Amino acid sequence: MxxxxxxxxxxxxxxxxxxxxxxxxxxxxxxxxxxxxxxxxxxxxxxxxAGMGHLVVLDHSPAELALGEYSVRLWRELAPQMPDNCAMRNNGTLWLACNEEEMAEAERKQSALSEFGLACELMCGAALANAEPSLRPGLFGALEVTGDGILYxxxxxxxxxxxxxxxxxxxxxxxxxxxxxxxxxxxxxxxxxxxxxxxxxxxxxxxxxxxxLQAKKGHLLITDRYPTQISHTLVELGYVTNAHKSDGPSVAFNVQQRPTGQLFIGSSRQFDNEDPATDAAMLGRMLRRAMDFLPDLGLMNGIRSWTGFRSASPxxxxxxxxxxxxxxxxxxxxxxxxxxxxxxxxxxxxxxxxxxxxxxxxxxxxxxxxxxxxxxxx
Incomplete structure (x- = not known):
C-alpha cells in the first residue's frame, strides 16, 4: 500500500x-x-x-471489451464537469458494412456489445443513407453504437x-x-x-x-472548417481486418466531425517505422480510402497532417x-x-x-x- x-x-x-x-x-x-x-x-x-480522441468500445477480446466499456462509462460520468474546451461529445459510432460479409461482422459485433449492456442498433443501407447522406451510395448497412463519443x-x-x-x-x-x-x-x-x-x-x-512495447506509426489529417458533413464518428468494419489485426502497413476509413466544423481523417498503421516524418504515399493511400466512403472529401481543403506513435503490447x-x-x-x-x-x-x-x-x-x-x-x- x-x-x-x-x-x-x-x-x-x-x-x-x-x-x-x-x-x-x-x-x-x-x-x-x-x-x-x-x-x-x-x-x-x-x-x-497526436490521436483522434475517439472514445470507442472495441471487442477484439473480452479484456478489451471490459476495459473499454467501463472506461467510456467513466468518461460519460465526467462529461458534465468537463469544460467546453475538452470538446466532449456523445456522438456515437457508425460501423459501416460494404458487403454481406461485413454486415455479418456487424451482427456479431452487435451481439457481443449487447450482451455487455451497450446500446447498439443495426441499420440497413437505406437507413444508413438517411442517417449520413454524405456517405457514398450503395453501402450495405451499419451498426450504430450510441454510447461512444469524442473529446479533445x-x-x-x-x-x-x-x-x-x-x-x-x-x-x-x-x-x-x-x-x-x-x-x-x-x-x-x-x-x-x-x-x-x-x-x-x-x-x-x-x-x-x-x-x-512496439511503436505503431499512424497518420492523421484535419480539414478546414465547413458546414456539418456527418453526425457520427464513421468507421469501416473492414477496420477489423484492414488495420487492427494486420501485421503490415494498412489503412482504414475513420472520420469524425469536430465541433469546430473540421473533419478529422484517419487512420493508418505502420510497423517498424519510427520516423516521425509524414509518409506522403501512406497519407495518400489513407485519404483515397476515406474518399471511397465520403466522396466530397476530395473537394475539401486539408490544412494539416501529422504522425504519432501508438504504444502496443504483444x-x-x-x-x-x-x-x-x-x-x-x-x-x-x-x-x-x-x-x-x-x-x-x-x-x-x-x-x-x-x-x-x-x-x-x-x-x-x-x-x-x-x-x-x-x-x-x-
Whole structure:
C-alpha cells in the first residue's frame, strides 16, 4: 500500500512520469483518493496530442471489451464537469458494412456489445443513407453504437491534472533513469517517492528496457472548417481486418466531425517505422480510402497532417500494475490506439492495486507479469 506519510527526502507520495492522458488520469485518480502526486513531463511529442480522441468500445477480446466499456462509462460520468474546451461529445459510432460479409461482422459485433449492456442498433443501407447522406451510395448497412463519443484529449489531460491542484504538482523535467521508486533527472538530481508510475507511452521503453512495447506509426489529417458533413464518428468494419489485426502497413476509413466544423481523417498503421516524418504515399493511400466512403472529401481543403506513435503490447492489452522485478515501480503503458478511451479505467485499475482496494475489473488480463519475468514464459 503506497498511501501514507511522506518519508524524509521524498518528492511526493507518488511520482508519475508522463503528463499525457494516461499519466493525467492516474494522477487525478490517486489525488482523488488523498495521495500527493508529482507529475514529471518533458514536453516530448505524445500520443495524446497526436490521436483522434475517439472514445470507442472495441471487442477484439473480452479484456478489451471490459476495459473499454467501463472506461467510456467513466468518461460519460465526467462529461458534465468537463469544460467546453475538452470538446466532449456523445456522438456515437457508425460501423459501416460494404458487403454481406461485413454486415455479418456487424451482427456479431452487435451481439457481443449487447450482451455487455451497450446500446447498439443495426441499420440497413437505406437507413444508413438517411442517417449520413454524405456517405457514398450503395453501402450495405451499419451498426450504430450510441454510447461512444469524442473529446479533445490534450485539454482533457490538462483538466485532469488541474482538478485536484492541491494534491497534484507538475514539473517540467526529463527522467533519464528509473530504479524502483527512485528517478534520476537529466540534471543529475535523484527524486524518491513511495511509488513511481511509468505512464509515458512508447518512451517508457527508454527507461525500462524489458517492456515489450512496439511503436505503431499512424497518420492523421484535419480539414478546414465547413458546414456539418456527418453526425457520427464513421468507421469501416473492414477496420477489423484492414488495420487492427494486420501485421503490415494498412489503412482504414475513420472520420469524425469536430465541433469546430473540421473533419478529422484517419487512420493508418505502420510497423517498424519510427520516423516521425509524414509518409506522403501512406497519407495518400489513407485519404483515397476515406474518399471511397465520403466522396466530397476530395473537394475539401486539408490544412494539416501529422504522425504519432501508438504504444502496443504483444496482446493489445495495456500493462497495468507493479513491475515484477522493480518494487515501487508501477506501469500504465501499452494502450495502443485506445489510450484516450481507456485512460479513466486504467487509472482506476492502477489505483486499486496501489492502494490495496477492490479492483473494478478482473486484473489478470492487464498485469505486467504476463510478459515480464518467468511467469510470462510458463
Amino acid at each position: 503506497i498511501k501514507g506519510s511522506l518519508t524524509q527526502g521524498n518528492a511526493a507520495e507518488v511520482i508519475v512520469i508522463g503528463g499525457g492522458i494516461i499519466g493525467a488520469a492516474c494522477a487525478d485518480e490517486l489525488a482523488s483518493q488523498g495521495v500527493d502526486v508529482l507529475v514529471l513531463d518533458c514536453q516530448r511529442p505524445a500520443a495524446t496530442a 484529449a490534450p485539454n482533457a489531460a490538462r483538466w485532469l491534472l488541474q482538478r485536484h491542484a492541491e494534491r497534484v504538482r507538475q514539473q517540467q523535467a526529463e527522467v533519464v533513469e528509473v530504479q524502483g521508486n527512485r528517478v534520476r533527472l537529466a540534471d543529475g538530481q535523484w527524486l524518491q517517492a513511495n511509488a513511481v508510475v511509468l505512464a509515458n507511452g512508447i518512451h517508457a521503453r527508454e527507461l525500462c528496457a524489458d517492456l515489450p 496482446d493489445g492489452q495495456p500493462l497495468i500494475g507493479e513491475h515484477p522485478h522493480q518494487p515501487g515501480l508501477w506501469l500504465a503503458v501499452g494502450h495502443e490506439g485506445l489510450g484516450v478511451t481507456t485512460a479513466t479505467g486504467s487509472a482506476k485499475l492502477l489505483a486499486a492495486q496501489m492502494l490495496d482496494s477492490p479492483a473494478p475489473l478482473e486484473l489478470d488480463a492487464y498485469l505486467p507479469q504476463r510478459f515480464i519475468g518467468a511467469h510470462a514464459h510458463a
